[in-house]
Amino acid sequence: xxxxxxxxxxxxxxxxxxxxxxxxxxxxxxxxxxxxxxxxxxxxxxxxxxxxxxxxxxxxxxxxxxxxxxxxxxxxxxxxxxxxxxxxxxxxxxxxxxxxxxxxxxxxxxxxxxxxxxxxxxxxxxxxxxxxxxxxxxxxxxxxxxxxxxxxxxxxxxxxxxxxxxxxxxxxxxxxxxxxxxxxxxxxxxxxxxxxxxxxxxxxxxxxxxxxxxxxxxxxxxxxxxxxxxxxxxxxxxxxxxxxxxxxxxxxxxxxxxxxxxxxxxxxxxxxxxxxxxxxxxxxxxxxxxxxxxxxxxxxxxxxxxxxxxxxxxxxxxxx
Numbered sequence: 001x002x003x004x005x006x007x008x009x010x011x012x013x014x015x016x017x018x019x020x021x022x023x024x025x026x027x028x029x030x031x032x033x034x035x036x037x038x039x040x041x042x043x044x045x046x047x048x049x050x051x052x053x054x055x056x057x058x059x060x061x062x063x064x065x066x067x068x069x070x071x072x073x074x075x076x077x078x079x080x081x082x083x084x085x086x087x088x089x090x091x092x093x094x095x096x097x098x099x100x101x102x103x104x105x106x107x108x109x110x111x112x113x114x115x116x117x118x119x120x121x122x123x124x125x126x127x128x129x130x131x132x133x134x135x136x137x138x139x140x141x142x143x144x145x146x147x148x149x150x151x152x153x154x155x156x157x158x159x160x161x162x163x164x165x166x167x168x169x170x171x172x173x174x175x176x177x178x179x180x181x182x183x184x185x186x187x188x189x190x191x192x193x194x195x196x197x198x199x200x201x202x203x204x205x206x207x208x209x210x211x212x213x214x215x216x217x218x219x220x221x222x223x224x225x226x227x228x229x230x231x232x233x234x235x236x237x238x239x240x241x242x243x244x245x246x247x248x249x250x251x252x253x254x255x256x257x258x259x260x261x262x263x264x265x266x267x268x269x270x271x272x273x274x275x276x277x278x279x280x281x282x283x284x285x286x287x288x289x290x291x292x293x294x295x296x297x298x299x300x301x302x303x304x305x306x307x308x309x310x311x312x313x314x315x316x317x318x319x320x
Contacts, residue, residue: 048309152242
């Protein structure tokens with residue numbers, strides 16, 4: 001393990017201890033239909049059952065827990081259109097840390113109200129007129145708050161890795177792990193957790209075709225960006241991998257692939273119908289790569305991370 005990386009397996013293990021009894025140990029589901037269709041043995045790690053409805057709670061709590069008493073008193077700020085914001089808000093409530101979440105004014109009202117429900121102050125901005133990074137920076141300085149980014153933070157990455165650590169503890173050996181990718185926090189954390197115990201397990205990140213910045217970055221070894229991609233997978237609309245996640249993805253991940261918007265929708269409805277679970281579009285990216293045949297490994301044991309289940313049902317009427 002090279003020491004120049006910002007996150008190591010020891011960080012993931014320490015995060016798991018902090019999260020024990022606080023984060024849910026989410027279920028692992030299997031499906032005979034899926035096994036028959038893929039000719040492999042598939043294990044779905046269901047982070048849609050995590051607190052706040054996504055894996056983001058792991059990293060948020062781990063990061064907030066490690067702040068100094070003085071920092072905790074000041075409070076934290078983050079920007080998020082949804083899952084990370086809700087996660088920071090709940091973690092702040094549990095740890096008695098004031099939280100401020102900067103959200104786009106077109107964020108689903110369910111996500112806005114859930115974030116407020118966890119006790120956060122929500123500041124709305126117009127996506128067209130305002131750069132969220134600049135706004136967050138200004139507010140952080142003006143109000144003397146601690147900024148906790150959605151994925152590009154070592155404690156956030158380490159926390160996210162605990163989902164995969166639990167999966168491997170529960171099911172044992174895997175030949176392949178498929179992970180959804182937005183900013184790469186979940187992907188890099190998952191890859192670190194996997195390679196430490198299963199060095200021969202292939203780890204593949206999955207992005208929407210319309211937001212393929214991480215895939216392009218991975219294959220060119222140069223950080224690529226994407227501007228406001230038009231994908232239904234709102235959690236993967238991140239502009240690029242981060243300064244922390246990009247080197248980790250290059251070092252630990254074996255491959256990156258993309259899936260179409262149609263594949264995302266088909267997979268989401270398939271999982272709703274067959275596994276009887278509510279999963280959001282971003283949450284099915286990894287599953288889509290497998291179920292649509294983008295990645296296949298017959299006669300293998302395959303782990304699939306389902307990252308979240310925060311669906312705005314009002315938006316789905318037109319699809320039925």
